[in-house]
Amino acid sequence: MSTKTVNTKIDATLKSLKWNQYTYKNITAHGTIANKLFNGKALVDDENLKLDFNGIIDYSKKESIFDFNAKIRNANMSALNLASSSSVLNADLRLELRGNNIPNIYGTAKIPFHPYNRPERRLYIKSL
Numbered sequence: 001m002s003t004k005t006v007n008t009k010i011d012a013t014l015k016s017l018k019w020n021q022y023t024y025k026n027i028t029a030h031g032t033i034a035n036k037l038f039n040g041k042a043l044v045d046d047e048n049l050k051l052d053f054n055g056i057i058d059y060s061k062k063e064s065i066f067d068f069n070a071k072i073r074n075a076n077m078s079a080l081n082l083a084s085s086s087s088v089l090n091a092d093l094r095l096e097l098r099g100n101n102i103p104n105i106y107g108t109a110k111i112p113f114h115p116y117n118r119p120e121r122r123l124y125i126k127s128l
Contacts, residue, residue: 007034020081024049036060048076055095066097066107 014027024046031040036059044051055068070093077083092112099105 008032010040022048022080034060048074048079050074063098063100066095069094 009032010029012027012029014029015025017024017027024044026045027042029040029042031038031042037056039056039058040054042051042053050071050073052071053068054070056065057068058065070091072089072091072093075082075089077087077089078085094110095107097105097107097109099107
């Protein structure tokens with residue numbers, strides 16, 4: 001089985017999943033995985049990340065599709081190996097994007113106001 005041939009409905013609870021030298025805990029996923037596509041809901045209840053994801057991530061076409069809502073709470077970016085400095089991210093995302101690399105991504109991203117906390121300062125992002 002590979003990401004090109006898999007086609008299945010999932011209803012999974014994962015005790016842990018390692019990615020980027022971090023082991024995420026308490027993950028549930030419900031939806032469909034097929035040909036480089038995930039369409040469904042995923043929840044993460046980890047000590048360094050609370051995530052509620054609902055939507056589609058599709059790498060099966062020439063242009064990838066990101067069409068989802070995600071609520072991120074208490075994402076400890078340093079602990080997750082996503083930033084070198086200590087910081088905490090909270091965000092509500094609504095993405096409707098297309099593209100195959102950063103320079104050619106287009107669409108709509110709605111990110112309402114949330115503070116981005118770093119030890120030396122708190123950044124307020126009204127919208128992005």
